[in-house]
Amino acid sequence: MDRSLILGLLIFLTLLAMPFALPLIGQGYLTGLIIKAMLLAIAAISLDLLIGHGGLVSLGHAAFVALGAYAAAIALQSGIENILVLLLITLALTGFVALITGSLALRTTGVYFLMITLAFGQMAYFTLTSLAAYGGDDGLTLWSLATLFGSNVVQKGNGLYFIVLGTLLASWWFVNRMSQSRFGRVLRAARDNPERTEVMGYSVTRYRLVAYVIAAMIAGVSGLLVMQHAEFVSPALAAWQRSGDLIVVVVLGGLATRNGAILGAFFLVIVEELLGSFIHEWRLIYGPLLVFMVLFAKGGLSDLLTSKRRGNQVA
Amino acid sequence: MSTLEILHLNKKFGAINVSNDICISIADNECHAVIGPNGAGKTTLIHQISGMLKPDSGAIKLSGQDITNMGVPQRVQAGLGRTFQITSVLPSFSVLENLAIAAQSKSGSSMRFFANAARESTLNSAASNALERVGLEDRADVIAAELSHGERRLLELGIALAGKPQFLLLDEPMAGLGRVESAALVSLLLELRRSMPMLLVEHDMNAIFKLADVVSVLVDGKIVVSGSPEAVRADPAARAAYLGEGSQ
Ligand SMILES: Nc1ncnc2c1ncn2[C@@H]1O[C@H](COP(=O)(O)OP(=O)(O)OP(=O)(O)O)[C@@H](O)[C@H]1O
Numbered sequence A: 001m002d003r004s005l006i007l008g009l010l011i012f013l014t015l016l017a018m019p020f021a022l023p024l025i026g027q028g029y030l031t032g033l034i035i036k037a038m039l040l041a042i043a044a045i046s047l048d049l050l051i052g053h054g055g056l057v058s059l060g061h062a063a064f065v066a067l068g069a070y071a072a073a074i075a076l077q078s079g080i081e082n083i084l085v086l087l088l089i090t091l092a093l094t095g096f097v098a099l100i101t102g103s104l105a106l107r108t109t110g111v112y113f114l115m116i117t118l119a120f121g122q123m124a125y126f127t128l129t130s131l132a133a134y135g136g137d138d139g140l141t142l143w144s145l146a147t148l149f150g151s152n153v154v155q156k157g158n159g160l161y162f163i164v165l166g167t168l169l170a171s172w173w174f175v176n177r178m179s180q181s182r183f184g185r186v187l188r189a190a191r192d193n194p195e196r197t198e199v200m201g202y203s204v205t206r207y208r209l210v211a212y213v214i215a216a217m218i219a220g221v222s223g224l225l226v227m228q229h230a231e232f233v234s235p236a237l238a239a240w241q242r243s244g245d246l247i248v249v250v251v252l253g254g255l256a257t258r259n260g261a262i263l264g265a266f267f268l269v270i271v272e273e274l275l276g277s278f279i280h281e282w283r284l285i286y287g288p289l290l291v292f293m294v295l296f297a298k299g300g301l302s303d304l305l306t307s308k309r310r311g312n313q314v315a
Numbered sequence B: 001m002s003t004l005e006i007l008h009l010n011k012k013f014g015a016i017n018v019s020n021d022i023c024i025s026i027a028d029n030e031c032h033a034v035i036g037p038n039g040a041g042k043t044t045l046i047h048q049i050s051g052m053l054k055p056d057s058g059a060i061k062l063s064g065q066d067i068t069n070m071g072v073p074q075r076v077q078a079g080l081g082r083t084f085q086i087t088s089v090l091p092s093f094s095v096l097e098n099l100a101i102a103a104q105s106k107s108g109s110s111m112r113f114f115a116n117a118a119r120e121s122t123l124n125s126a127a128s129n130a131l132e133r134v135g136l137e138d139r140a141d142v143i144a145a146e147l148s149h150g151e152r153r154l155l156e157l158g159i160a161l162a163g164k165p166q167f168l169l170l171d172e173p174m175a176g177l178g179r180v181e182s183a184a185l186v187s188l189l190l191e192l193r194r195s196m197p198m199l200l201v202e203h204d205m206n207a208i209f210k211l212a213d214v215v216s217v218l219v220d221g222k223i224v225v226s227g228s229p230e231a232v233r234a235d236p237a238a239r240a241a242y243l244g245e246g247s248q
């Protein structure tokens, strides 16, 4: 079996065991941190579909996380509690917004695509800050959370943990599956050589748009769960720095690799937690660490863990 | 019946007339060669036929259908295949996968998200067919970026063939090939031309005399002579414009 698949299975088995194992060693509170990392990983997986597989570097992806979170929060406030209904609302809204913004943004490529997605992200950010009825700048604290047909299993503790884990597994499976499919092949071809791909008979923009919409919808789902986990939404979710963090996660983990986005997300959350507990200015160390990793682990964390060990000398 | 018809095509880049009232009609199973000095507008003509450039005026018909306003992928779906003067393949794909994805575009929808494309036997056998046709069987699993120039030229042609075109546009297929490789490619094209009409842009005069039914000489965007290879060779205007310079 291929190494990255084994690594993936190991990751998911470990995550599955955590809620049972951690309390045994008195570290049960860590599940909250793992949920945070898994939520980041879901958003990163969706961004890797764009950056890794599609070659489309978006600097506005966090906006879709925020949109998903706000769509669910606002629907929740207006009395819709069933998480499955909220899921549909989130998917519909993020999908719709992505269809509109994507068809404009995808007229460009490269640094222009980056700029235009940044602009859309900023528009989302300022739109959210202007929602006075929903907390404006300060964000919105939720006094009630989503339920599953009236049951609160999806609200806290292990119930929420397994919902997030299941969503992570589904996104991971779906994106990996898709990368091997006809669609994924066309997307990769368009990344490699868009002109040739068109002359093979594919309308490149159409495939990219579909990828953009799917990526936005997955990010939106992570937003819904972010809301459920944090019991709070705020425009900061859409800040461009969050989109930047997502790019870091994806690149650090390894572009277009099976487990890269998950590894990158856990790396970021763990480093932030560890360094943050020592010094307040943890980013001072984090920055050079990133530089080091990008220079010396070019294929990302995923490559470090799955490629056969090579000596320093080139064989 | 003519497969490809080019009617009064005009195109300017600024003040330069790169296509000046070009009219070409290519019959079924005919090989029509376009020759002309560097910068004459040959590639620009092919770009307009394949849809990568818009003509200022004029019309292009493929098997009677007006394709002038169609996009590039639509024209390919309508049956047009082409190769590039400067090799254009998918560098990170294997040779076989380059061919398989070319075949995929003519074999049902590609909006399929779950099934593993590499296991689709119809696509793989279409790819193997094209692979054999261009003689790259031994290189099936090599990443395209690692091929030699000559091999990449063959892959370029293979990609066009894997898409099962009804009409083939070839932009200097022999460009940069050695003597032996060139000869092999000519015999491959000789085989092809019996089953597929094509427009061939080429500098290699030996190849043209072997392959072409009709030769048009393009100079400064204008077709100055058009006729059988022998007639064109004998034509004083063509000699002055092109052949007289010595073939390259
Ligand atoms: N995009 C462009 N913008 C402006 N001018 C262009 C463009 N593309 C080509 N040209 C010019 O148009 C003329 C025709 O170019 P074209 O590439 O069609 O020539 P060609 O006959 O294919 O030449 P070659 O034998 O060198 O391949 C040249 O003078 C070229 O410099």
Ligand SMILES: [Mg+2]
Pocket (backbone or CB within 6 Å): B042, B043, B044, B085
């Ligand atoms: Mg040319």
